[in-house]
Amino acid sequence: MSNTSLSPRAQRLRDAGHKLTNARLTVLGVVERGGGHLTSTEILNRVNAVDARIGRASVFRALDLLTRLSIIRPTYIDSSITPTYVLLPDGHHHHVICTHCNRVIEFEDCGLSKLAADLERRLHVQLSGHLLEFYGLCDRCSAQERSAFN
Amino acid sequence: MSNTSLSPRAQRLRDAGHKLTNARLTVLGVVERGGGHLTSTEILNRVNAVDARIGRASVFRALDLLTRLSIIRPTYIDSSITPTYVLLPDGHHHHVICTHCNRVIEFEDCGLSKLAADLERRLHVQLSGHLLEFYGLCDRCSAQERSAFN
DNA sequence: CGCGTTATTAATACACGATATCATCAAATC
DNA sequence: GATTTGATGATATCGTGTATTAATAACGCG
Ligand SMILES: [Zn+2]
Ligand SMILES: [Zn+2]
Ligand SMILES: [Zn+2]
Ligand SMILES: [Zn+2]
Numbered sequence: 001m002s003n004t005s006l007s008p009r010a011q012r013l014r015d016a017g018h019k020l021t022n023a024r025l026t027v028l029g030v031v032e033r034g035g036g037h038l039t040s041t042e043i044l045n046r047v048n049a050v051d052a053r054i055g056r057a058s059v060f061r062a063l064d065l066l067t068r069l070s071i072i073r074p075t076y077i078d079s080s081i082t083p084t085y086v087l088l089p090d091g092h093h094h095h096v097i098c099t100h101c102n103r104v105i106e107f108e109d110c111g112l113s114k115l116a117a118d119l120e121r122r123l124h125v126q127l128s129g130h131l132l133e134f135y136g137l138c139d140r141c142s143a144q145e146r147s148a149f150n
Numbered sequence: 151m152s153n154t155s156l157s158p159r160a161q162r163l164r165d166a167g168h169k170l171t172n173a174r175l176t177v178l179g180v181v182e183r184g185g186g187h188l189t190s191t192e193i194l195n196r197v198n199a200v201d202a203r204i205g206r207a208s209v210f211r212a213l214d215l216l217t218r219l220s221i222i223r224p225t226y227i228d229s230s231i232t233p234t235y236v237l238l239p240d241g242h243h244h245h246v247i248c249t250h251c252n253r254v255i256e257f258e259d260c261g262l263s264k265l266a267a268d269l270e271r272r273l274h275v276q277l278s279g280h281l282l283e284f285y286g287l288c289d290r291c292s293a294q295e296r297s298a299f300n
Numbered sequence: 301c302g303c304g305t306t307a308t309t310a311a312t313a314c315a316c317g318a319t320a321t322c323a324t325c326a327a328a329t330c
Numbered sequence: 331g332a333t334t335t336g337a338t339g340a341t342a343t344c345g346t347g348t349a350t351t352a353a354t355a356a357c358g359c360g
Pocket of ligand 3: 248249287291
C-alpha cells in the first residue's frame with residue numbers, strides 16, 4: 001500500500017501502533033463517507049460492497065479499535081439494541097435526539113474546549129474527544145404535544 | 151399502592167400519563183439505588199431479587215420508557231454490546247471514559263444551561279436532558295503511556 | 301369502595317447483533 | 331526476501347433484546 005495520501009485518521013491508527021490493514025482502511029473509509037449515524041449492519045453491508053472478502057468479525061474489531069482511538073463513537077438513537085456509529089471529526093460530535101420520533105439534529109458549536117482544559121488539569125486526564133447529546137422533543141413533536149391539549 | 155412518598159421521578163412518570171406499575175417502580179428504584187452505570191443484566195438481576203414475579207420484557211420496557219422521559223440514558227463504556235444505564239439527575243449526566251482501561255470518572259459541573267437555552271431557541275426544540283462524555287486516558291493510563299517511551 | 305376501561309404485564313420462543321476460536325495470512329521491519 | 335507478530339476470516343455459538351397474546355392490575359368514576 002502506497003504511503004501517498006494517507007488520511008489523517010489512518011495516520012492516527014499507525015501512530016498508535018496498529019497495522020494499516022485492508023479491513024481497517026475499508027471500514028474507516030465507509031464511516032468517513034457515510035455522513036454520520038450508520039448502524040453496524042449498514043457498515044457491514046457497505047464494507048462488503050467494497051470488498052466482499054472482508055469478514056464480519058474484522059469489521060466489528062475495526063469499529064472497536066476506532067472507538068478506542070476516539071475516531072468514532074457508538075451511540076443510541078432509539079433505546080433498542082443497535083447502536084449507530086458517528087465520526088468524531090476534530091474529536092467531537094454533538095446532536096439533539098428527539099425522544100418521541102428519534103429524529104437526530106446535529107449541531108456544531110459546543111464551546112467545550114475550556115471545560116476540557118479544566119478537566120485535564122483537575123482530573124489529570126488526557127482527553128481526545130467528546131460526545132454531547134441533548135434529549136427532548138423536536139419542533140414537530142413539541143408542536144404536536146401542545147395541540148394534544150386542545 | 152399508597153400515594154404518600156411518591157418519588158419525584160415516579161411523579162414524572164405519572165404526569166406523562168403512564169401508569170405507576172410495580173414493574174416500573176421497581177426498575178426505577180433499582181436504578182436510583184444503583185449509583186450509576188448498571189448494565190441491563192445487572193438491572194434484571196436486582197429487579198428479580200426484589201420481586202421475582204417481574205418479567206424480563208417488562209424490565210426492558212421500563213428502561214425504554216425511562217429513557218424516553220430522559221430519566222435515564224443508555225451509554226457505552228467499552229464499545230462492546232451491552233450498554234449501561236445512567237440516571238440523569240436534574241436532567242444531566244457527565245463523565246470521562248478512559249479509552250484504555252474503561253474507567254469512568256464522573257463530574258458535576260458542565261455549564262451547558264446557556265447552550266441548551268440557545269439550542270431551544272434556534273432549533274425550536276424542547277430539551278429535557280443531556281449527556282456529556284469525554285474520551286481519553288485517565289491519570290494512571292496516561293502515566294503508563296508516558297513511561298512506555300523510556 | 302367496587303366496577304369498567306384500558307394500559308400494562310408475564311411467559312416463552314425467537315431474532316439477530318456481536319463474539320470466541322484458531323488456523324491462515326500479510327504488514328512492518330530489517 | 332525472510333522473519334516476526336499482529337490481524338484476518340469462517341463459522342459455531344452466545345446473549346441481549348423483542349414479538350406475541352392471554353391474563354392482569356392501575357386508575358378514574360360513580
Ligand atoms: Zn421528533
Ligand atoms: Zn464539542
Ligand atoms: Zn485508564
Ligand atoms: Zn450538564
